[in-house]
Amino acid sequence: MFRIRRVFDANLPADRQAVAFAQEVLRSQFQLLSEDEVEKLPGLLREPVRHGFRTVLFVAERASELLGFATVLHFTDVGFSYLDFMSVRPRLTGGGVGGALYEQVREDARQDSPLGLFFECLPDEETLCADPATLRQNAARLRFYERYGARPIVGTAYETPLTPDSDCPPYLVWDALARGRKLRQGPARQVARAILERKYKGSCPPSYVNLVVNSFRDDPVRLRPPRYVTAHRAGLDAAPGSPILTVVNDLHDIHHVRERGYVEAPARVSSILKALEAAGLSAQARPRHYGEAYIRAVHEGGFVDYLRRMCAALPPGKSLYPYVFPIRNAARPPKEMPVRAGYYCIDTFTPLNKNAWLAARRAVDCGLTAADAALSGRRLSYALVRPPGHHAERRAFGGFCYLNTAAVVADHLSRHGRVALLDIDYHHGNGHQDIFYRRADVLTVSIHGHPNFAYPYFSGFADERGEGEGLGANVNLPLAENVDGGAYVEALKKAIRRVDRFAPDYLVVSLGLDPAKGDPTGTWSLSGRDFAVNGAMLGALSLPTVVVQEGGYRIRTLGANARHFFSGLAKGAGETR
Template identity: 55%
Template sequence: MFRIRRVFDDISPVNQLILTQAQDLLRELFAGLEHKKIDRIPEVLRHPLKYGFRTILYVAEDQRQQLLGLALLDHDAGLSFAYLDYLASASRLAGRGVGGALYDRVRSEALSLGVKGLFYECLPDDPALCRDPAILKQNRARLRFYERYGARPIAGTAYETPVKVGGDNPPYLVFDDLGQSTTLRPDYVRDVVKAILQRKYPELCGPEYIRMVLASIKDDPVRLRGPRYNGARDNAEKSAAPSPSTLRRIAVVVSDQHEIHHVHERGYVESPARVKTIRQALASSDAFTELPPAHFPDEAIIAVHDPGYVQYFKRVSAQIDDRTPLYPYVFPLRNRSRPPQDLPIRAGYYCLDTFTPISRHAYIAARRAVDCALTAAQEVLAGRKIAYALVRPPGHHAERGVFGGFCYFNNAAIAAQYLSPFGRIAMLDIDYHHGNGQQDIFFKRADVFTQSIHGHPRFAYPYFTGFADETGEDAGRGFNHNYPLPEKISPELYLQTLGKALRRVREFKPAYLLVCLGLDTAGGDPTGTWDLKAADFSAVGKAIGQLGLPTLVVQEGGYRRGALGSCAKAFLLGLRDGQGPQTAQNPPPTKNARE
């Protein structure tokens, strides 16, 4: 088993390790490649526009974070094209599908960027251009692989002319239209070719050579070579038309165990109808794709929560009568060396309030909500632009060893911890109530930046946290910010406050953004006093989306059923719009072929 994820920088130790492995793999597979081009890969990730392209790196790795393969993609937004610089997998993995999976991911990424197509170089399968039979065989295997996707060399140009007279093995320029039936016009292809030759080969391709190649591009439309390989020809039509960009669509991971946690008591607003209402609203748009939750080990939970609390919650849930949920009613002083022995009495030892019950199925539902948040986090790690964990019970009031506010496990904090080895995390809580859980969990850390916009604790739950002077401790000093607002606010004030929070996110420069989405800021919510409408949620989502960060959204509060669906949908579509356009066998490794 392996996973594919996007690497944004070389800041974290995990990314440093995988980048070192990536450089070693390129040196092994491409002995003639200039070392300086391999050495500068971390630099182009940190400064993606320095060399004229925005560089995107995907890696395939196993569970021990050992590199299995990589794909390096360059994007030119002005010319609306993507260029595949390298696609490579370890030679020991022939037939394992790593290269095919990476190429599928590259195609999805290119589609999500809104490009006209994907260009790359492949060495020739013509004996007149390649004199070595062994290399010719590899070249044919590579072109056969890509032809399965409908990708073929551009025909009728001088692109494959050797730079030096008598040179061997000059590359074709291959084009994959990504199933879009793109018509290539000569002016456009000349611009793309000029960008490739000037930026990729400034020391190799002189002005005269570039002018000669550009002058040879005359056909209108520019033609691709006809299919040449029978197996590829049979599969081309099917493979050439991928589904709408999977990375551009919003992944929605819905808990399949939330309904079993249902407290049938008057006034208990945290009901299963919340998820059902939002799910129905999202189903009316093709911008969303539902994914089933995967199961994750308990280690992900105890990395954030006190193991004693986790064990207690599991034990007490299993012992409770199905018809009589347990409400905490005794709150001893917090002497952790002397907790009450009786499990029902001990509930107050782990709880913030008297209105958050433990039902017989509370643990199972909360545990599955964690799985959903982690599945969504995994999607973002793999390159998804936006993933949404539609869960209940919510989680942002759950501290390291305490539950409350309808929350048992802090789904968002657990997901942030899961993502944190791969880059810095910014958390933004936009629930009406303060996100005391993640503040407590990350208060002394500098790698997870926490912010919360909420009703002032002088009138809003949880009452004892969420003040503006709570900015972190020790290493985390300055990495927590609260924005407590009045009981009545205007949408303009909310957006102004959000702007302050987003400026701080930009200054922090995270790899990932995690939004705790509370819909209890909507007008008429029984737990809030604000009056935001669907249009305001859209504006909030769009402003957050303009950060351009891979974003994980975790559902928190929101209890006015009539507003939930429209507000959730408006926020998520606004988030998407704010971001803007953005298995086969292994092929032989593909590289920048003029090296």
Template identity: 50%
Template sequence: MVIGAVASAAFRQRTTGQTGWESPTMIRFTVVTDDASERARQRIEAVKGLYRKAFPYDLLYPDKIAALIAERASLDFDVLLLVGEDGRGQTLGFTLLFFFADLQVAYLDYIASDPARRTRGIGSALYEATRELALRKGARGMFLDVPPDERERLKEPERLAINRRRLAFYERFDARPVAGTLYEALDTESNQGYPTFLVFDPLGRRLTLRRLQLRKVIRRILRAKYGLRRDDPEVVRIVHSVRDDPVTIRPPRYAAPDETSVDLDFLKPIHLVVGRHYELHHLRERGYVERPARIDSILRGLADFPLERVKPRHFGDAPIRAVHDPALVTYLATVCARLKPGHLVYPEVFPIRRPDRQPKELEIRAGYYCLDTFTPLSNTAYLAARAAVDCAITAADLIADGARVAYALCRPPGHHAEIRAFGGFCYFNNAAIAANRLSRGGKRVALLDVDHHHGNGSQEIFYRRSDVFTVSIHGHPNLHYPHFSGFADERGAGDGVGFNRNYPLKDGIGDDAYVEVLDDALKQIGRFRPDYLVLSLGFDIMRGDPTGGFVVTTRGIRTIGNRIGRLGLPTLIVQEGGYSRHNLRVGARAFFLGLSATLY
């Protein structure tokens, strides 16, 4: 899920009993399943230390975590320790997952992030990664214990607000408490009489939980977690309290934060260009952050929105080669066509000293054309990237033909792709190709990038041009990808001097501060007097995105959409990043509510 790909192997199985993947901001998730290697033992010790910081009242359980991993082969359930680390190998958080293969269910025993760090969505990333891990193991559902959000059940009423936030978080994933049982009355030496709800997460499926199945699950959980046998009086009491068939799940209790209910009848329809191309480049079982579910989440957020869907038209290579080096286009087409399904190529060597000496082996040559180690080539990467370009050009032509707003729902994204290099999950620069097309005939185009990560590709492509004004608001490159560009002093070169503007921002920027910067950027665009606006839209600026550092809410996103709409320009919106599915859904809705309010 939030989650990315590890250098030179998106999801590499090692003999050490560990698997791993990482994100563009170096949030690396590793699954530890034994303690055979020194690195695995180091990770287990780091998890134990983090646990003691997060749960100082329970100093015995860390040793149990280590014991479970050590004894995994002798248990009647699988034990999976998911560890999240930063680029320096420091532990950010972990989850401990039990998988009961015979029942096809998982149980999340613990989830914790380092309390000394600003989490910036790490908890959400951990939970999404754990859900993905459970699905990959074959789970049809996942259970977890969560402290109750009802005052009368609490020993410490002052924790009510925290518990409510926690259950509201899980409810976003459709994970809600099982109702009508005595599970929350469980009293053992381990839980010290602190009640918990048994929460059921259907893992994105529409499932009916049956009584007999839940009784079996409860027995296994209590055996695995507390060592209670099935004939223990406490187990018998709780199991027999499960009487509903099908099992009752508590109705949703929390509205998602900042979500707005509004009458959509008065809004003018927006052209939406989307095909099925976004499903092509799907690295299944890889934990890859840039995945098709992102687009599905956006479409769910816009499900009741007035849209005019347009199928992408197919265009030749000419628009791509007008922006990208033909050698890059040819290389991507050739190498991807030769790869077998499921085979991934990651660049490992970057020829900064001898770029003229290209290896004959196409796979090894990837480093000549790639910016990083986590953007893979596959047999579908080129096809998906070409289809995303078709999507953007189709939307650009709608704008050129007189449409006020068109939304190109592209995947993969594009703004990191440079003239002769791909990277950052981007292969071809969809927004730049569309902007270049709109600039034909002497038209002036402003390209505004509001993705959290600097659009280095868009900047480089137009850096020496005065007919396309590039503006980017992003996390400071000292802290965030791509690190080498996006600084405030980068203002253009040659004819393009003064036609590039960067707004690198510190972490922690919220609604008001972001909108203040946006207002200045829009003033600069207004002075340019463009004929068209191309917007690279990223929802990774929102609070909780695992790759970002801003804390913009849906209220802020709606304001951003409204401010951009007030420019009154024919506007092409090209989808870029955003890696929290919840944020994609609510963010897309909020943005277009704000934008549409300016359309008359």
């Protein structure tokens, strides 16, 4: 294991050692650098005002061994970060140090740089670089950065050589940090001017600077199409032309409660998937496996342990329904494991069985795979999962839900920016509310049937607005028993206005298709056309969006309604082919 730390100056012995290490690597691996440029590093750290930017050195170290470094320039007045150099010891190439350094640089830029992260990268085109060996190295670097969504800006004169005999003029590469935003012409010109005039102070004549700056004519700027990465970092077989990256729970059908009236059935997934594939909307992706730490970040450890152990202890085909609810003494749960089910459950109709944990655990894997696709630059991703999850609270299951996949996704994404979690299921997302009620970094909004008549009955009232730091970050929009598409749109407009004010970096949608006409668990009357309108409104937010499947139980229309929703979502986001 290794750690990455920031170095802001060279006053302490350990920091002087880190600076000396970076200089040693610069001399050995960047031979075109002059000794004067290498010797400048301590001064860059020490005197930000003089140079017009603040320099931070990141070093990766294991015990007393220094493994790699990166230097980042923060142009705070313009609002961007610039990755100046990044390198690791040669024998460590491919060992994960470079990736960890770059991820740390990106995280640092997210905090301070609304315009994102910029850097120069030597070209991978023969017309700009003649040496085959250098071309291969350049292509490898660009392939590495493209995995994170960073691509060269095209259609400008940035690659114009400073002198006629110069070879390999660099691209200007932009990493939007998965924010889903476009780079406008004006800010792009400011970025180019700041780099040329401050980083290369004295090297670029004003005529050259103006030539390059004025060549940014596209608004927004254009990025080069992906050249190396076609399936994003989530690991996947996603076709680039398909707008919705779909991660299907490949273990969902092992959880099948065959008792009469249990509508949460495997046919739900197959009907949706068939409709999306027929419409050309879906590119399937294999779910990756993630550790339990992601689950325990939103669910209490004792609850997670109980679910896993109790499900594993049940014989195949046996369902355990809660029947004792120890509300009088929550501090002393029953000793018998089967009786303890009511200690962790909110209703009497959600059973535990041998496969409930396995299916719910795999649903979380699917959600996290979709989330990582969003972090890698995918605009629209969809975790097509069952069992659903939005009724699962920090320490309770119920409503067909065992683990809260959407909450795990939102918590994971919140480490990379602000997240809005919008629940459009017919039933209140009590699990989301319970988990994030005291947090300000995740906005939870739920449109649902009023708890006076709709499950789960005890939560979802309009005056439940959050507590502590989270006050105002929980929004409930309870609606009447009879709602048509027009009334729903008005509620969705309110929800979207609240999301806009929050200005999130990511949107997580808990998609319930149970507002549909005829759904056995709801009372509303939305049609396929209504779902298309709703999807388009959400797509128009232009945010990296992860959709997690929740309810929707009328198999006859389920697939068509999903197709309408995702068609609208892709169209609203501008992702249609």
